[in-house]
Amino acid sequence: GGTVQFDQVHFGYDPQREILHGISFTVPAGRTLAIVGPSGAGKSTIARILFRFYDIQSGSVTIDGQDIAAVTQQSLRAAIGIVPQDMVLFNDTIGYNIAYGREGASQAEIEATARAAQIHDFILGMPQGYDTRVGERGLKLSGGEKQRVAIARTLLKDPPVLVLDEATSALDSRTETEIQTVLRDISRKRTTLVVAHRLSTVVDADEIIVLDQGRIVERGAHADLVRAD
Numbered sequence: 001g002g003t004v005q006f007d008q009v010h011f012g013y014d015p016q017r018e019i020l021h022g023i024s025f026t027v028p029a030g031r032t033l034a035i036v037g038p039s040g041a042g043k044s045t046i047a048r049i050l051f052r053f054y055d056i057q058s059g060s061v062t063i064d065g066q067d068i069a070a071v072t073q074q075s076l077r078a079a080i081g082i083v084p085q086d087m088v089l090f091n092d093t094i095g096y097n098i099a100y101g102r103e104g105a106s107q108a109e110i111e112a113t114a115r116a117a118q119i120h121d122f123i124l125g126m127p128q129g130y131d132t133r134v135g136e137r138g139l140k141l142s143g144g145e146k147q148r149v150a151i152a153r154t155l156l157k158d159p160p161v162l163v164l165d166e167a168t169s170a171l172d173s174r175t176e177t178e179i180q181t182v183l184r185d186i187s188r189k190r191t192t193l194v195v196a197h198r199l200s201t202v203v204d205a206d207e208i209i210v211l212d213q214g215r216i217v218e219r220g221a222h223a224d225l226v227r228a229d
């Protein structure tokens with residue numbers, strides 16, 4: 001499951017000032033859609049609407065055909081995982097930061113879930129590996145390691161829909177490439193919305209939409225859009 005559909009979505013933070021002017025797109029289950037465009041185009045607004053931080057003025061947003069206005073916040077949070085640009089870590093261990101929000105789960109349960117979701121592979125990308133590092137404090141981590149923790153935390157929920165919101169924008173270019181490889185791997189298995197501001201970083205998305213001032217001005221595969229440039 002996990003098909004995401006926006007149909008003629010109109011939205012303004014202030015109803016008098018519309019920000020999104022009739023946005024429509026479909027991300028079929030398991031596919032990746034990238035939303036690119038300049039700062040202020042409305043990319044983050046689309047992500048916030050998907051999480052239902054705001055209600056739209058008209059149109060509809062559905063996941064697997066179900067209007068998100070009709071589902072509980074709880075099931076929406078279970079359905080959508082987000083990897084943000086710069087996750088703020090708690091001043092606690094890596095393990096705590098990954099497992100946060102799963103109160104009641106024992107360390108053994110968390111470990112088992114993490115293993116099932118193949119989270120260890122990501123953490124093992126850290127120089128000394130998961131088992132020796134899980135007890136370390138999160139605040140000492142580098143930018144790339146922090147993003148691995150953010151990814152691990154998101155994957156632990158095993159959400160059918162994944163939102164990558166400028167998830168590598170804050171990293172240096174070598175680390176960015178490394179984390180992008182990790183993200184590409186996990187996005188192959190689930191419905192993914194990638195928010196980015198450069199076309200060059202979303203090469204293998206199934207579809208790319210270019211947003212400008214709240215309108216989709218172009219859409220297509222990467223090769224089509226590059227040709228049109």
Ligand code: ADP
Nearest residue numbers: 013014019037038039040041042043044045046
């Ligand atoms: P992007 O993510 O593409 O940079 P945003 O979705 O953040 O763009 O912003 C789209 C428009 O909405 C901009 O004009 C921005 O100023 C406005 N905007 C964003 N957040 C808010 C808010 N909380 N209240 C009012 N206007 C906002």
Ligand code: ADP
Nearest residue numbers: 166167168169180187196197198201202204205
């Ligand atoms: P920016 O342009 O702001 O630097 P990026 O374009 O680097 O932002 O990336 C936004 C996010 O999308 C990053 O987490 C990146 O790894 C991810 N990403 C880019 N292309 C793909 C893709 N085809 N599939 C999955 N994730 C992708």
